[in-house]
Amino acid sequence: MIPDPPVPASGPRRRLVPGAAPGRARAARWRERLIAAAWMVLIWNLFWGRFTLGNLIGGGAVAAVVLVFFPLPPVSLDSRLRPVHLLRFAVRFAAQLVGASIHVAWVAVRPRYRPRSAIIAVRLRVRTDLNLALTAEVLSLVPGSLIIDVDRSAGLLYVHVLDVRGPEDLRRARWRIEDVERRIVRVVGSPAEVRLVTGAPVEKGTAT
Numbered sequence: 001m002i003p004d005p006p007v008p009a010s011g012p013r014r015r016l017v018p019g020a021a022p023g024r025a026r027a028a029r030w031r032e033r034l035i036a037a038a039w040m041v042l043i044w045n046l047f048w049g050r051f052t053l054g055n056l057i058g059g060g061a062v063a064a065v066v067l068v069f070f071p072l073p074p075v076s077l078d079s080r081l082r083p084v085h086l087l088r089f090a091v092r093f094a095a096q097l098v099g100a101s102i103h104v105a106w107v108a109v110r111p112r113y114r115p116r117s118a119i120i121a122v123r124l125r126v127r128t129d130l131n132l133a134l135t136a137e138v139l140s141l142v143p144g145s146l147i148i149d150v151d152r153s154a155g156l157l158y159v160h161v162l163d164v165r166g167p168e169d170l171r172r173a174r175w176r177i178e179d180v181e182r183r184i185v186r187v188v189g190s191p192a193e194v195r196l197v198t199g200a201p202v203e204k205g206t207a208t
Helices: 020-050 051-071 083-109 131-142 165-190 191-196
Strands: 117-124 147-151 154-160 203-208
Touching: 020 051, 020 117, 020 131, 083 165, 117 165, 131 147, 131 154, 131 165, 147 165, 154 165
Parallel strands: none
Antiparallel strands: 117 154, 117 203, 147 154
Protein backbone atom coordinates (compact mmCIF):
# COMPACT_ATOMS: atom_id res chain seq x y z
CA MET A 1 0.00 0.00 0.00
CA ILE A 2 1.41 3.37 -1.05
CA PRO A 3 1.14 5.98 1.68
CA ASP A 4 -0.37 9.38 1.01
CA PRO A 5 2.18 12.06 0.10
CA PRO A 6 3.10 14.28 3.03
CA VAL A 7 1.59 17.75 3.29
CA PRO A 8 4.25 20.48 3.03
CA ALA A 9 5.12 22.36 6.20
CA SER A 10 3.73 25.58 4.76
CA GLY A 11 0.26 24.06 4.63
CA PRO A 12 -2.03 23.07 1.76
CA ARG A 13 -1.39 24.79 -1.53
CA ARG A 14 -3.88 27.52 -2.40
CA ARG A 15 -5.95 27.22 -5.53
CA LEU A 16 -5.30 30.04 -7.96
CA VAL A 17 -8.20 31.50 -9.87
CA PRO A 18 -7.08 32.17 -13.45
CA GLY A 19 -7.58 35.79 -14.52
CA ALA A 20 -8.14 37.15 -11.02
CA ALA A 21 -5.20 39.59 -11.10
CA PRO A 22 -5.90 40.85 -14.65
CA GLY A 23 -9.53 41.32 -13.69
CA ARG A 24 -8.61 43.48 -10.71
CA ALA A 25 -6.19 45.46 -12.87
CA ARG A 26 -8.89 46.13 -15.45
CA ALA A 27 -11.33 47.21 -12.73
CA ALA A 28 -8.70 49.59 -11.30
CA ARG A 29 -8.06 51.09 -14.75
CA TRP A 30 -11.77 51.66 -15.34
CA ARG A 31 -12.13 53.22 -11.90
CA GLU A 32 -9.26 55.62 -12.62
CA ARG A 33 -10.78 56.55 -15.99
CA LEU A 34 -14.18 57.22 -14.42
CA ILE A 35 -12.61 59.42 -11.74
CA ALA A 36 -10.64 61.34 -14.39
CA ALA A 37 -13.78 61.75 -16.51
CA ALA A 38 -15.77 63.01 -13.51
CA TRP A 39 -13.09 65.62 -12.72
CA MET A 40 -13.02 66.78 -16.36
CA VAL A 41 -16.81 67.15 -16.45
CA LEU A 42 -16.71 69.13 -13.19
CA ILE A 43 -13.95 71.45 -14.45
CA TRP A 44 -15.74 71.91 -17.79
CA ASN A 45 -18.90 73.09 -16.01
CA LEU A 46 -16.90 75.37 -13.72
CA PHE A 47 -15.28 76.94 -16.77
CA TRP A 48 -18.73 77.71 -18.20
CA GLY A 49 -19.88 79.05 -14.83
CA ARG A 50 -23.00 76.95 -14.36
CA PHE A 51 -24.25 73.37 -14.31
CA THR A 52 -26.73 72.63 -17.10
CA LEU A 53 -27.71 69.51 -18.99
CA GLY A 54 -25.93 70.79 -22.08
CA ASN A 55 -22.73 71.51 -20.15
CA LEU A 56 -22.83 68.06 -18.53
CA ILE A 57 -23.25 66.39 -21.93
CA GLY A 58 -20.55 68.58 -23.48
CA GLY A 59 -18.18 67.87 -20.59
CA GLY A 60 -18.80 64.15 -20.95
CA ALA A 61 -18.07 64.33 -24.70
CA VAL A 62 -14.84 66.28 -24.10
CA ALA A 63 -13.77 63.80 -21.41
CA ALA A 64 -14.45 60.86 -23.75
CA VAL A 65 -12.42 62.45 -26.57
CA VAL A 66 -9.50 63.21 -24.24
CA LEU A 67 -9.46 59.73 -22.72
CA VAL A 68 -9.76 57.94 -26.08
CA PHE A 69 -7.61 60.04 -28.43
CA PHE A 70 -5.23 61.77 -26.00
CA PRO A 71 -4.61 59.18 -23.27
CA LEU A 72 -2.41 60.38 -20.44
CA PRO A 73 -0.05 58.16 -18.43
CA PRO A 74 -2.03 56.13 -15.89
CA VAL A 75 -2.40 57.73 -12.46
CA SER A 76 -2.67 55.11 -9.71
CA LEU A 77 -4.81 55.95 -6.71
CA ASP A 78 -4.07 54.25 -3.42
CA SER A 79 -7.53 55.01 -2.09
CA ARG A 80 -11.07 55.43 -3.27
CA LEU A 81 -12.96 58.65 -3.78
CA ARG A 82 -14.36 59.88 -0.44
CA PRO A 83 -17.88 61.25 -1.11
CA VAL A 84 -18.26 62.97 2.28
CA HIS A 85 -15.02 64.90 1.88
CA LEU A 86 -15.93 65.65 -1.74
CA LEU A 87 -19.20 67.24 -0.57
CA ARG A 88 -17.37 69.28 2.05
CA PHE A 89 -14.84 70.35 -0.58
CA ALA A 90 -17.62 71.48 -2.95
CA VAL A 91 -19.37 73.53 -0.25
CA ARG A 92 -16.13 75.15 0.89
CA PHE A 93 -15.06 75.86 -2.68
CA ALA A 94 -18.40 77.51 -3.49
CA ALA A 95 -18.11 79.74 -0.41
CA GLN A 96 -14.51 80.62 -1.30
CA LEU A 97 -15.54 81.40 -4.89
CA VAL A 98 -18.27 83.80 -3.75
CA GLY A 99 -16.04 85.50 -1.19
CA ALA A 100 -13.15 85.93 -3.65
CA SER A 101 -15.48 87.31 -6.33
CA ILE A 102 -16.86 89.93 -3.94
CA HIS A 103 -13.34 90.89 -2.87
CA VAL A 104 -12.06 91.28 -6.44
CA ALA A 105 -15.15 93.30 -7.39
CA TRP A 106 -14.60 95.64 -4.44
CA VAL A 107 -10.94 96.13 -5.38
CA ALA A 108 -11.99 96.93 -8.97
CA VAL A 109 -14.56 99.62 -8.03
CA ARG A 110 -12.81 101.09 -4.98
CA PRO A 111 -11.97 104.71 -5.82
CA ARG A 112 -8.31 105.84 -5.85
CA TYR A 113 -7.09 102.45 -4.65
CA ARG A 114 -4.07 100.83 -6.29
CA PRO A 115 -3.76 97.21 -5.14
CA ARG A 116 -0.37 95.54 -4.81
CA SER A 117 0.19 91.99 -5.96
CA ALA A 118 2.59 89.25 -4.91
CA ILE A 119 4.08 86.09 -6.34
CA ILE A 120 4.45 83.33 -3.79
CA ALA A 121 6.12 79.95 -4.24
CA VAL A 122 4.34 77.19 -2.33
CA ARG A 123 5.91 73.75 -1.98
CA LEU A 124 3.16 71.12 -1.93
CA ARG A 125 3.50 68.31 0.56
CA VAL A 126 2.08 65.66 -1.80
CA ARG A 127 4.12 65.94 -5.01
CA THR A 128 2.13 63.62 -7.26
CA ASP A 129 1.05 64.76 -10.72
CA LEU A 130 -2.59 64.35 -9.70
CA ASN A 131 -2.26 66.60 -6.66
CA LEU A 132 -0.24 69.21 -8.58
CA ALA A 133 -2.81 69.34 -11.38
CA LEU A 134 -5.91 69.44 -9.16
CA THR A 135 -4.48 72.04 -6.77
CA ALA A 136 -3.38 74.26 -9.67
CA GLU A 137 -6.78 73.97 -11.37
CA VAL A 138 -8.73 74.84 -8.24
CA LEU A 139 -6.50 77.83 -7.44
CA SER A 140 -6.81 79.15 -11.01
CA LEU A 141 -10.61 79.01 -10.78
CA VAL A 142 -10.68 81.28 -7.71
CA PRO A 143 -10.70 85.02 -8.61
CA GLY A 144 -7.64 86.87 -7.36
CA SER A 145 -5.20 83.96 -7.68
CA LEU A 146 -3.49 82.62 -10.77
CA ILE A 147 -0.90 79.90 -11.36
CA ILE A 148 1.99 81.39 -13.36
CA ASP A 149 4.45 78.48 -13.20
CA VAL A 150 4.83 74.94 -11.86
CA ASP A 151 8.05 73.19 -10.87
CA ARG A 152 7.03 69.55 -11.14
CA SER A 153 10.26 68.04 -9.84
CA ALA A 154 10.29 70.23 -6.71
CA GLY A 155 6.52 70.23 -6.22
CA LEU A 156 6.39 74.05 -6.33
CA LEU A 157 3.45 76.19 -7.41
CA TYR A 158 4.14 79.83 -8.26
CA VAL A 159 0.94 81.73 -7.54
CA HIS A 160 0.09 85.34 -8.37
CA VAL A 161 -2.04 86.83 -5.59
CA LEU A 162 -4.02 90.08 -5.84
CA ASP A 163 -4.29 92.80 -3.18
CA VAL A 164 -1.38 92.12 -0.82
CA ARG A 165 -0.88 94.89 1.73
CA GLY A 166 1.60 93.27 4.08
CA PRO A 167 3.08 90.08 5.56
CA GLU A 168 -0.25 89.10 7.09
CA ASP A 169 -1.89 88.95 3.64
CA LEU A 170 1.00 86.78 2.40
CA ARG A 171 0.55 84.37 5.31
CA ARG A 172 -3.20 84.28 4.68
CA ALA A 173 -2.70 83.54 0.97
CA ARG A 174 -0.26 80.71 1.76
CA TRP A 175 -2.68 79.25 4.28
CA ARG A 176 -5.46 79.27 1.67
CA ILE A 177 -3.25 77.37 -0.79
CA GLU A 178 -2.30 74.85 1.91
CA ASP A 179 -5.98 74.46 2.76
CA VAL A 180 -6.90 73.76 -0.87
CA GLU A 181 -4.22 71.06 -1.09
CA ARG A 182 -5.31 69.56 2.24
CA ARG A 183 -8.95 69.32 1.15
CA ILE A 184 -8.06 67.80 -2.23
CA VAL A 185 -5.85 65.16 -0.61
CA ARG A 186 -8.65 64.29 1.80
CA VAL A 187 -10.92 63.67 -1.20
CA VAL A 188 -8.62 61.48 -3.35
CA GLY A 189 -5.40 60.94 -1.38
CA SER A 190 -4.11 57.78 0.22
CA PRO A 191 -4.09 57.42 4.03
CA ALA A 192 -0.34 58.13 4.04
CA GLU A 193 -0.88 61.31 1.99
CA VAL A 194 -3.68 62.45 4.29
CA ARG A 195 -1.33 62.09 7.25
CA LEU A 196 1.36 63.97 5.34
CA VAL A 197 -0.72 67.11 4.79
CA THR A 198 -0.99 67.67 8.52
CA GLY A 199 2.66 68.81 8.56
CA ALA A 200 3.76 72.42 8.05
CA PRO A 201 5.30 73.04 4.62
CA VAL A 202 8.05 75.54 3.89
CA GLU A 203 7.10 78.34 1.50
CA LYS A 204 8.69 81.52 0.27
CA GLY A 205 7.20 84.65 -1.26
CA THR A 206 8.19 87.91 -2.87
CA ALA A 207 6.01 90.99 -3.23
CA THR A 208 5.81 92.85 -6.48
